[in-house]
Amino acid sequence: MVAVGERIRLSDVALRAGVSVATASKALNGTGRMTPETRQRVQRVADELGFRPNAMARALISRRTFTVGLLTNDTYGRFTLPVMAGVSEALVDEGVSVFLCSIEDDPALGRVHLDAMLDKQVDGIISTGKRIDKRLPVDLSGLPVPVVYAFTQAPDDAVTLVSDDAQGAREACQWLVGLGRTNIVHITGPETFVSARDRAGAFREVLGERGRVLHGEWSETWGHQAIARLWDEKRARPDGIFCGNDQIARGVIDALRERGVQVPSDVSVVGFDNWEILAAATRPPLTSVDMNLKALGREAGRLILALSEGKQLEPGIRKLPCSLVVRQSCGGLTAD
């Protein structure tokens, strides 16, 4: 039931009639190919619900296909699937379907799949990837449809969304400092990643001269190796460790346990990514920075919708906030 006084949208009609918004649009316009029964059903539902498209909606109905294309080279999907879920969430009430196409790192494949999306007359394209400092191998400038870049590198004049890694890292470091930790180390991934550099920069900003950064791989193994190095040195051992991702943090915590070091009472550990399946299984469960990729996807969905409706948006990079998800690996919240 739709409550009295609520605005009836085309997507309400479509849902009730059991058709896509595009089909509902065509049914009410008298265009497109469909059975007479479908057209009549849509018209009847529209009448029953009291659907009255405003001028804007009328213009849109004739022009739009209610599909958005999502291009990615993240074949593993760890970053792209949360983004996609967010995009879908933002657009589902508008009756828009999101189609994901994986172009890997192949320019020829990128062109073919992009062309296929344009053939299908998507209302807009969202480009997303697995690193904020790498571009997809396909040129999206000068397309006949709007483009939004989310969690990937973009041209300067593009509308781009990325997570604010520095802010997330700052929160993690301030959390450790707030818990009274004084000898804090940052164990992170390769310096060739801008996300590693941004996080390390924020760490140094909070910790100043005291802050020590160790770069290595984005792996559990590196977490073990870094702890071996720190614990074999003849100098004061850290009481707080901020890790560049959750895999490193997992290795760090396992390595500490095997040395008889208690987490969190002896050492507090924070991860980055809040990769649920890993963070929750870590013993103790891992406090970690969440990049809020689903929220980033929702914002990408809202922006592509605005652009496809003809609105103008300021180009440039929009940084969206990360948030700290507190579990047990830092202590401080529970009496110990």
Add this chain to the structure above:
Amino acid sequence: MVAVGERIRLSDVALRAGVSVATASKALNGTGRMTPETRQRVQRVADELGFRPNAMARALISRRTFTVGLLTNDTYGRFTLPVMAGVSEALVDEGVSVFLCSIEDDPALGRVHLDAMLDKQVDGIISTGKRIDKRLPVDLSGLPVPVVYAFTQAPDDAVTLVSDDAQGAREACQWLVGLGRTNIVHITGPETFVSARDRAGAFREVLGERGRVLHGEWSETWGHQAIARLWDEKRARPDGIFCGNDQIARGVIDALRERGVQVPSDVSVVGFDNWEILAAATRPPLTSVDMNLKALGREAGRLILALSEGKQLEPGIRKLPCSLVVRQSCGGLTAD
């Protein structure tokens, strides 16, 4: 360069001309909307390459859109993304683009997104999920395009691909037996999953009366709990453990290490899923059963292509083989 004597396909023309196969098709047919330059470029490239469509290709050119839709409710993507990569791999040489649409577990969403795919006139639809014993919440019977089911439950008269879990489990158990292990236990997920039942059934088939099965959650925590239970009992401890998934195996191996039990010299451990990022980080790295989901996706791609070209296929369930990926958690291969 295309070698002399090779058959020139429409996709070769499309790639060389920098357009999708659908566009190339329309360019050569004199249909569709495109700039005159694009149409001329495609025609020139076709001439240069000596492209000569046969009768079959001519028929297809006019009818097909060279897109396949992939519907899934696996929002996490662990199972769907390898399947999608395989589908793409099988179809890329045919110039077909694969569009993934996530319908979650919502029937209304399923209908809307399915309808959007049909609006786009996809050549076929592949339905995939996260469990072989659950259906997607959308009815795909009686569609105007062919449907293939991959790694999801399907109607009896459908063309369906699933992994052969029982065969994979048998191989794992025979591997443990072949290594001389005599007291083998199976620690696995909830009995409500057909994959847990199939794997446990194969385990009992190989081990007979000796085989003991413990059901719990699909989690590391359950791996720890099961080892605690087995090691606290007053009976002979296992020397071989076959785990229902890699997360359980990870918990099992960590729990054994913490009890001072050596893996693999005291106990051999096998996992299931071959979830690379977890299996490789386990210490020692985990021997695990791989469901070959990418190969399953490739086969799904080949079948949907055959169906969309008008070929007839026998309905029913096709079980595709799993394979054992040997790492260090079982020993036996290395001298010790």
